[in-house]
Amino acid sequence: MLTFVSTTVLSATLFASLGRSLPTNTASSTPSGSYSLIADWSGANFFDNFAAFTGADPTNGNVRFVSMEEAASKGYTGFVHYSATNTSNAYIGVDYTSKSANRESVRLTSKQNFDAGVVIISDVVHAPSAYGSWPALWLLGDESATGIWPGNGGEYDYFESVHTTDYNSMTMHTQPGCSVDNTTTAFQGRLQNADCNTGKGGDGCSIRALNQDKSSSSTLATAGAAFNKQGGGVYANVWTTQGVATYLFDRKNLPADIVAGKPNPSSWTSTPLARFSGTGCDYTSSLSTLVHVIDHTFCGDWAGKVWQSSGAAAATNTATCAEYVQNNPSAFKDAYFEIASIKIYGASGISPGRSTYAKRDVAPAPIAYPTIDLRTRDAECPDMPNATVTSTAASSSGMVHHHAHGLNHTHLHGHHNHTANSTMIRTRLIESSMFSFLA
Numbered sequence: 001m002l003t004f005v006s007t008t009v010l011s012a013t014l015f016a017s018l019g020r021s022l023p024t025n026t027a028s029s030t031p032s033g034s035y036s037l038i039a040d041w042s043g044a045n046f047f048d049n050f051a052a053f054t055g056a057d058p059t060n061g062n063v064r065f066v067s068m069e070e071a072a073s074k075g076y077t078g079f080v081h082y083s084a085t086n087t088s089n090a091y092i093g094v095d096y097t098s099k100s101a102n103r104e105s106v107r108l109t110s111k112q113n114f115d116a117g118v119v120i121i122s123d124v125v126h127a128p129s130a131y132g133s134w135p136a137l138w139l140l141g142d143e144s145a146t147g148i149w150p151g152n153g154g155e156y157d158y159f160e161s162v163h164t165t166d167y168n169s170m171t172m173h174t175q176p177g178c179s180v181d182n183t184t185t186a187f188q189g190r191l192q193n194a195d196c197n198t199g200k201g202g203d204g205c206s207i208r209a210l211n212q213d214k215s216s217s218s219t220l221a222t223a224g225a226a227f228n229k230q231g232g233g234v235y236a237n238v239w240t241t242q243g244v245a246t247y248l249f250d251r252k253n254l255p256a257d258i259v260a261g262k263p264n265p266s267s268w269t270s271t272p273l274a275r276f277s278g279t280g281c282d283y284t285s286s287l288s289t290l291v292h293v294i295d296h297t298f299c300g301d302w303a304g305k306v307w308q309s310s311g312a313a314a315a316t317n318t319a320t321c322a323e324y325v326q327n328n329p330s331a332f333k334d335a336y337f338e339i340a341s342i343k344i345y346g347a348s349g350i351s352p353g354r355s356t357y358a359k360r361d362v363a364p365a366p367i368a369y370p371t372i373d374l375r376t377r378d379a380e381c382p383d384m385p386n387a388t389v390t391s392t393a394a395s396s397s398g399m400v401h402h403h404a405h406g407l408n409h410t411h412l413h414g415h416h417n418h419t420a421n422s423t424m425i426r427t428r429l430i431e432s433s434m435f436s437f438l439a
Contacts, residue, residue: 035119035263035345039112039352042341046090047077047369050108050294051357057107061134061300062322064102068367071106078370080338089125091372093336094296096329103325103332107295111358113142116284117347119263120237120292122159123251127232128296128335129164129224131312132325134303135337136160137235139290143356150201151175154287158237158246158274159223162303163312166224170246170274172196173204174286180205180243181278187245188219189274196281207274220248222273232338234258238265240347241284243277263345291355294337298325333377 041049052068071077076095079088095104114120120139128135138160141153149155155173170189172178174196181194189207196205209222221227234254236247247270249255257264276283299307299321307313307321318324324331344352 035347037261037343038118038346038350039114039344040341041110041343042090043088044079046079046339046341047072047108047367049112050110051360053107053109053295053357057297057300059134059297059300059302061297061304062102062132062325063105063297063300064100065107065295066104072367072369074104075370075372076104076106078372080374081371087340088371090339091336092294092296092339093372094128094332096331096333096335098329099327101322101326103298103329105296105298107297108293109140109355109357110292111355112344112352113289113291113355114139114239114344114346114352115288115290115350116239116241117350118239119265119345120158120239120342121258121263121345122235122237122342123232123340124159124235124337125232125340126228126336126338127159127161127223128332128337129161129228130331130335131163131316132298132303132321132328133296133332133335134160134162134298134300135296135335136293137337138293139237139287140293141287142289142291142353145289147175149173150197150204153289154178154196154201155204156237156239156244156287156290158235161223162306163310164224164315165310166221166226167209168222168273169206169208171204171206172244172276172287173201174281175201178205178281178286179278180276181280182243182275186277187272187275194280196276196286205276207276209273220250222248228334236263236265239283239287243275243281243283244287245272245275245277247272289353291357292342294339296335296337 039049047068050068052065052071054065054067057063057065066074066076068077074095076093078091080091081088092106092108094106098104122137124137136157136159138155138157140155141149145152150173154175155171157169157171157173160169160171161167172180176197178196179194180191180196187207189209192206192208193203194205198204210219220233221230222233227233231251234249234251236249236258238245238247245265247268249258249270255263255268255270257267297303304321312321312324313319316324316328318327346352
């Protein structure tokens with residue numbers, strides 16, 4: 001991965017609004033990692049690294065996934081530009097103006113795939129948080145693999161939440177024969193179950209991050225409004241032959257080796273949010289040839305299922321998730337991802353493969369992505385920001401985590417052979433230098 005800026009600027013007002021201190025990482029100041037950058041998805045070329053999935057949602061959501069061209073033309077994808085540092089973050093939003101049974105959204109799949117021996121670092125500035133929402137950042141077996149999900153490469157979800165919950169759920173979905181046996185002292189979260197094929201893989205083995213409102217005051221929020229209020233965070237995923245771990249770092253206290261662009265997880269002293277390890281699983285066969293997916297669906301097999309039990313029905317005074325999503329478009333103006341970068345480092349000899357989706361990106365012409373002015377959105381609608389295109393940038397291309405991501409489908413999580421077309425803090429207290437990686 002490229003190097004984080006060594007200094008960041010954050011308004012003191014923001015820290016005061018958080019009402020708590022943020023953690024300090026005490027990793028060695030002398031990086032010695034053996035990982036090197038093998039993929040860099042950032043800046044004006046961010047969307048060139050993805051293709052759009054446009055089929056029916058395998059998780060039965062009330063959503064219509066649109067093509068890359070349609071997403072850009074409607075302002076669902078674009079860039080948030082920061083003139084002070086001349087940097088841009090990727091914006092991935094949804095339709096927030098139309099009443100429709102299936103709300104338009106975007107599901108992006110990477111054109112590269114990866115195997116064990118990588119560190120994936122995602123600088124997430126803002127994530128969706130709204131009743132009815134089900135956003136996720138996750139890794140999925142490429143379509144080139146044979147077999148039925150999750151036996152065809154498995155799945156690892158490192159950021160996933162529903163509605164307005166303030167915690168993240170991290171989950172492995174695998175074929176039979178994969179169980180984790182690490183103790184809870186190895187990570188911060190709470191292990192829901194150890195068998196990663198629970199529910200025929202639909203439930204998997206899941207670790208729920210602690211509810212941050214009830215945990216240590218020095219712990220970062222992992223999802224929801226609190227995550228966005230603190231300016232997001234840097235998720236770091238370490239996938240080796242011994243297992244998978246997910247960390248969350250505050251940008252101003254990143255391990256020195258990450259800042260130097262040479263991640264060395266063995267030197268990190270922070271406790272991971274989740275760790276899946278032990279001798280009960282082969283982490284190179286249960287998880288293999290994984291692509292990276294960014295998506296935002298609505299209701300479906302998880303968010304819809306827990307509409308009543310989560311308190312969403314009472315909070316919205318709406319009987320069903322589908323009814324709420326259809327009739328309240330403005331509720332989803334804040335339901336977007338803002339991502340500064342996703343960067344993948346590989347151990348010696350590790351390199352990315354070319355995913356099935358790379359062959360589907362057949363856009364007839366360069367796509368012009370709009371620049372999204374979040375401050376203008378706030379000014380136009382103070383209670384809920386609205387997207388404004390100011391210019392264009394051209395591209396060359398209480399709940400238990402229980403969901404199946406399309407359980408009862410023959411192929412899950414998009415394994416159908418569908419053809420893909422190819423502030424939020426109100427005044428943006430966070431300077432763009434917080435989010436930027438420098439070459």
